[in-house]
Amino acid sequence: MADILVYIALFIIWGMLFYHIFLMQGGYLHATRFQRKAEKWQANIPYYPSVSILIPAHNEEVVIEDTLEAMSKLNYPLEKLQVLIINDNSSDRTGEICESYAERFPYIQVIHTKPPHGGKGKSAALNNGLEYANGEVICVYDADNTPEADAIYWLVLGLVNDPKAGAVVGKFRVLNATKNLLTRLINIETLTFQWLAQAGRWFWFKLATIPGTNFAVRRSILDQLGGWDEGALSEDTELSFRIYDLGYHIRFFPNAITWEQEPETIKVWWRQRTRWARGNLYVIFKFLFHFFQLKHKRVGLDLIYFMFTYVFFFGGVMISHGLFIVGLFVDLKLSVGFVSYLLLIVGFLLFIVEELLALSFEKDQLTKTNFFVVILMYFTYSQMWLFLVVNAAFIELKRLILKQEVTWYKTKRFKQKDVEDKRTA
Structure with a gap:
């Protein structure tokens, strides 16, 4: 029985490793070619569509001023620009700070929401903002984001030059990457995800997942879909799947860059990532149970990717870890003992290579610092994700059984100093 479990675990883990090697090749090819596409598009700008930027903000007084300062410096025709801050039932100075910017910049507007419509989470706040938006293109930024001046320009350029793109997603960088060891680990995680998972999937399959920030979507698509799913904790992933099902693709375009703050403590990281994992599990099973009702089955490629990531891969690793721990106390008489250890070592080396390639x-x-952080990452940060996904699955299963209402956790922000210095650190 133990041998069978080992074979299952190794098959799943190595299947995922080979897939990531494949994505790594696509990410590398995309990284070497996307700039040529950008230069071609710059020579062909048929027109500048009107743009509405939605910024949901709940108790964001610590970071919202930096975000609005970045919005005031965007390189996009002002007569075509509308910035909507949804002050979502805030009890701090968020509304006051936003109003001060609205007085100075006519294209910045503030929407104040209160219960029963306000305070229900990000999806509800975005839907409230969508009612006031007048742009042909809708862009979304989190309240801790400071997009670079040309970010909107690049996102829109992608849409007007690619009629089959329902949305264009940019790249996000970690503003507080050097704050402590945790933020260094998160920085490496985000770069790896974008250059391997996002860029690789886009290059090979014309698939990418909308992140929670720094993306542009056609207003006509949001109207057709009825906005965001207010029951989804990962509203970005859920929206991605519905856009695929309309027959569009989602383009990853790393010229559009925003800088965002990441959790600086384990507690904040755990709660934020648990929400992400729960949200992705919700999306997986929502579309899995209705797969045969989908019009465009190509979405199944991404559904399989998410299934393997959050269900099979983590399950395989848990089986592997469990057998290793039991083997310390009981002789399992494994026939593949030496081979399994050899494969684990090779898998570790592949992990290091993939991370370093993404950083390059x-x-x-x-x-040199990030090299040692990557090695440490395998034994610490990656293992933390295992326990987090198991915990998220338990919470989500309990919610379904007890028919509990979805509750939104708002990520705690930290005061940042010398924002421009952080960008170049």
């Missing part, structure tokens, strides 16, 4: 795509990220 970004200026000043392939450093």
Whole structure:
């Protein structure tokens, strides 16, 4: 029985490793070619569509001023621009700070929401903002984001030059990457996800997942879909699947860059990532149970990817870890003992290579410090994700059984100093 479990675990883990090697090749190819596409598009700008930027904000006084300062410096025709801050039932100075910017900049507007419509989470706040939006293109930024001046320009350029793109997603960088060890680990995680998972999936399959921030979507699509799913904790992933089902693709375009703050404590990280994992599990089973009702079955490629990531892969690793721990106390008489250890070592080395390759795509990220952080990451941060996904699955299962209402956890923010210095650190 133990041998069978080992074979199952190794098959799942190595299947995922080979898939990531495949994505790594696509990510590398995309990184070497996307700039040529950008230059071609710059020579062909048929028109500048009107743009509405939605910024949901609940008790964001610590970070909202930096975000609005970035919005005031965007390189996009002002007569075509509308910035809507949804002050979602805030009890701090968020509304006051936003109003001060609205007085200075006519294209910035503030929407104040209160219960029963306000305070229900990000999806509800975005739907409230959508009612006031007048742009042909809808862009979304979190309240802790400081997009670079050309971010909107690049996102819109992608849409007007690619009629089959329902949405264009940009790249996000970690503003507080050097704050402590946790933020360094998160920085490496985000770069790896974008250059391997996002860029690789886009290059090979024309698939990408909308992140929670720094993306543009056609207003006509949101109207057709009825906005965001207010029952989804990962409203971005859920929206991605519905856009696929309309027959559009989602383009990853790393020219559009925003800088965002990441959790600086384990407690905040755990709660935020648990919400992400629960949200992705919700999306997996929502579309899995209705798969045969989908019009465009190509979405199944991404559904399989998410299934393997959050269900099979983590399950396989848990089986492997469990057998290793039991083997310390009981002789399991494994026939593949030596081979399994050899495969684990090779898998570890592949993990290191993939992370370092992703870092090499970004200026000043392939450093000696990050090399040692990547090695540490395998034994710490990656293992934390295992327990987090198991915990998220338990919480989500309990919610379904007890028919509990979905509750939104708002990520705690931290005061940042010298924002421009952080960008170049």
